[in-house]
Amino acid sequence: MSVTFERVTKQYGEVDALVDFSLEVDDGEFMVLVGPSGCGKTTALRIVAGLEEPDAGAIFIDGRDVTELKPRERDIAMVFQDYALYPQMSVYDNIAFGLRTRRASRQEVDRSVREVADLLGLSELLKRKPGQLSGGQRQRVALGRAIVRRPRAFLMDEPLSNLDAKLRAQTRIELIRLHRQIQKTVLYVTHDQVEAMTMGERITVMDRGRLQQVGTPNDVYARPENIFVAQFIGTPAMTMFEGVPREDDGRVVVDAGQLRIALSNQQAEMIRGGGSIEGVSVGVRPEHIDLASRFGERPAAVTFMARIDVVESLGNEAHVTLLLDGRSIIARLDPDAPVRVGDEERFVVAPEHLLLFDSASGRRLR
Amino acid sequence: MIGEPSAAPVATPAERRRRRRGARGATELIAAAPFLLPSLVLFGAFVFYPLVRSIYLGFHATDPFGRREIWVGIEQYQDVLTSPDFVHSLLVTGQFTLYTVIPATAIGLYLALLAYQRLPGIIVFRTIFSSTVASSVAVSSVMFLLLLNPGVGVLNYLIDRTGGPTVSWLTDPTWALPAVAMTTVWMNLGFATIVILAGLQNIPEELYEAARADGASPLDEFLHVTLPGISPTLLFVSVVGVIFAFQSFGQIHILTRGGPLDSTNVIVYSIYQEAFLHYNIGLASAQAVVLFVIVLLLTLVQFAAAQRWVFYR
Numbered sequence: 001m002s003v004t005f006e007r008v009t010k011q012y013g014e015v016d017a018l019v020d021f022s023l024e025v026d027d028g029e030f031m032v033l034v035g036p037s038g039c040g041k042t043t044a045l046r047i048v049a050g051l052e053e054p055d056a057g058a059i060f061i062d063g064r065d066v067t068e069l070k071p072r073e074r075d076i077a078m079v080f081q082d083y084a085l086y087p088q089m090s091v092y093d094n095i096a097f098g099l100r101t102r103r104a105s106r107q108e109v110d111r112s113v114r115e116v117a118d119l120l121g122l123s124e125l126l127k128r129k130p131g132q133l134s135g136g137q138r139q140r141v142a143l144g145r146a147i148v149r150r151p152r153a154f155l156m157d158e159p160l161s162n163l164d165a166k167l168r169a170q171t172r173i174e175l176i177r178l179h180r181q182i183q184k185t186v187l188y189v190t191h192d193q194v195e196a197m198t199m200g201e202r203i204t205v206m207d208r209g210r211l212q213q214v215g216t217p218n219d220v221y222a223r224p225e226n227i228f229v230a231q232f233i234g235t236p237a238m239t240m241f242e243g244v245p246r247e248d249d250g251r252v253v254v255d256a257g258q259l260r261i262a263l264s265n266q267q268a269e270m271i272r273g274g275g276s277i278e279g280v281s282v283g284v285r286p287e288h289i290d291l292a293s294r295f296g297e298r299p300a301a302v303t304f305m306a307r308i309d310v311v312e313s314l315g316n317e318a319h320v321t322l323l324l325d326g327r328s329i330i331a332r333l334d335p336d337a338p339v340r341v342g343d344e345e346r347f348v349v350a351p352e353h354l355l356l357f358d359s360a361s362g363r364r365l366r
Numbered sequence: 367m368i369g370e371p372s373a374a375p376v377a378t379p380a381e382r383r384r385r386r387r388g389a390r391g392a393t394e395l396i397a398a399a400p401f402l403l404p405s406l407v408l409f410g411a412f413v414f415y416p417l418v419r420s421i422y423l424g425f426h427a428t429d430p431f432g433r434r435e436i437w438v439g440i441e442q443y444q445d446v447l448t449s450p451d452f453v454h455s456l457l458v459t460g461q462f463t464l465y466t467v468i469p470a471t472a473i474g475l476y477l478a479l480l481a482y483q484r485l486p487g488i489i490v491f492r493t494i495f496s497s498t499v500a501s502s503v504a505v506s507s508v509m510f511l512l513l514l515n516p517g518v519g520v521l522n523y524l525i526d527r528t529g530g531p532t533v534s535w536l537t538d539p540t541w542a543l544p545a546v547a548m549t550t551v552w553m554n555l556g557f558a559t560i561v562i563l564a565g566l567q568n569i570p571e572e573l574y575e576a577a578r579a580d581g582a583s584p585l586d587e588f589l590h591v592t593l594p595g596i597s598p599t600l601l602f603v604s605v606v607g608v609i610f611a612f613q614s615f616g617q618i619h620i621l622t623r624g625g626p627l628d629s630t631n632v633i634v635y636s637i638y639q640e641a642f643l644h645y646n647i648g649l650a651s652a653q654a655v656v657l658f659v660i661v662l663l664l665t666l667v668q669f670a671a672a673q674r675w676v677f678y679r
Binding site: 049050051070071072076077078080081082084085086087088089097098101102145149 | 572579586590591
């Protein structure tokens with residue numbers, strides 16, 4: 001089932017929850033809506049569910065305008081952050097509820113509930129009440145309640161955020177597997193970019209009610225459309241150097257504080273072709289900041305001395321906080337990189353790893 | 367010393383814990399005493415002492431001034447339980463309880479559901495619906511004395527205008543109890559509405575949304591989300607309602623004085639008459655103790671029955 005937002009706008013009082021929001025979710029796709037809190041992702045989901053009405057614009061499901069339809073007429077299921085299980089009902093009755101409201105026969109209800117319970121490993125728990133279940137089990141009941149009706153699409157609102165880290169990682173994988181098995185459209189809201197990157201076939205990044213970028217996880221990571229996406233996706237965040245470009249002996253360099261960033265010919269063309277660009281933001285991912293001693297003989301786009309402030313070793317890698325020009329920037333190095341707190345070290349960035357943005361508009365130059 | 371076996375018998379960890387808790391318990395009790403003392407004194411003077419004293423007096427006959435106390439054992443309790451008047455009072459009280467608790471809870475629920483709607487200006491209605499909680503028994507009773515007046519009361523006026531037969535509300539043995547019950551329902555409505563409204567506000571919005579996404583009709587939502595959600599509240603309102611009903615006195619004293627023909631002579635009113643009109647303090651005390659036991663049992667029964675229909679989250 002495809003879901004289409006067509007220029008949807010929604011305000012709560014003075015707050016813009018969604019502004020002229022358009023998006024197409026393909027049939028069977030796992031689409032993740034991600035953004036900081038208050039970016040409008042949950043509002044978008046609730047509008048698809050029919051729990052909120054848009055102020056303007058329309059929602060299409062399989063090409064049919066459903067903007068005016070009630071939730072029950074839309075044939076979609078929703079999984080809530082706090083699971084929203086009916087506390088007085090057993091697991092069985094919780095899962096069966098949506099079938100019973102649709103007047104399914106007793107045999108049909110029983111068969112469907114047992115099938116779903118089997119799929120989700122809930123068969124032993126059918127007689128329990130939600131209060132007697134662990135967080136992970138409740139999560140699965142909430143999923144079961146959604147799956148059992150065989151809806152045409154699933155809407156999930158931060159369904160993993162109440163689970164502990166280990167369970168969250170497990171459930172993430174189970175959800176991916178489940179999606180592969182049932183092949184239904186999933187619209188998944190999260191503020192957790194790990195979930196977004198690992199689960200989404202495509203990711204929609206949102207900020208302040210506006211769509212920022214839609215793309216595959218790799219697209220969004222490697223080719224962010226603007227400064228917001230560049231800094232929101234990726235942990236630790238991308239470092240931005242603000243500077244002014246100038247011609248220097250047939251090349252283009254960016255002066256950013258004490259740094260002098262030399263651009264490649266291709267990048268220089270972006271600046272030249274961009275009209276009157278006054279300020280450039282140069283983005284560098286933490287993993288692209290290298291120790292000069294390990295970089296080799298290749299020409300670097302920028303070389304700088306920085307003092308090592310903090311070293312966080314994660315075992316497989318080390319996040320090293322550097323002090324440069326009075327600001328902290330984070331580099332991702334090998335765990336055995338020879339760095340000591342307090343030392344001055346020389347760092348470099350390869351030219352191909354620079355991302356250039358127009359400081360004024362925030363858009364990436366290309 | 368290290369490595370030397372201890373001379374004292376070795377305590378198991380459980381024993382050590384118990385000993386520690388005992389010591390800590392005593393210290394805590396000493397520390398807690400000054401905080402507990404004021405309420406202990408008040409409860410002692412106004413609750414525990416009268417209770418013990420009533421039970422004591424129930425076993426003693428008294429002279430009309432309540433001075434001479436002669437031990438009579440369970441005689442007075444036997445009198446109370448076999449007295450047709452007391453059994454009649456008990457029946458009246460039972461009827462009164464049914465007439466007040468069920469309508470007050472049902473109408474309170476209805477008003478609370480209305481007041482729960484998110485509409486502009488709803489706060490005005492919430493205030494109106496709960497306002498009766500702020501009026502005293504005496505004021506409410508006097509108001510209803512006027513409303514129920516057979517000659518100039520609004521109620522009979524309305525009945526007359528619609529062509530029905532007018533009723534002597536407070537002097538007709540058939541209508542006196544319903545009339546007093548009506549007054550009491552009105553008085554208790556504000557309390558019931560406030561408490562049930564608070565219960566409704568405790569139901570997570572997500573449950574309604576989940577039900578709607580599950581395809582529930584408004585009736586389904588009410589039966590499967592609202593009612594279970596406020597079931598502890600309804601239990602509380604009904605338990606308190608029953609206790610209120612069994613303790614009713616003021617409205618009966620003002621409206622009917624137990625009459626006509628004892629048709630509104632509920633237990634507390636009969637106790638009052640026994641003690642302060644007939645000066646039979648001992649017998650009145652025995653009645654009071656029986657009332658206490660009945661209310662206690664009823665409350666226990668309500669809680670036991672509630673196991674089946676009340677759901678705590």
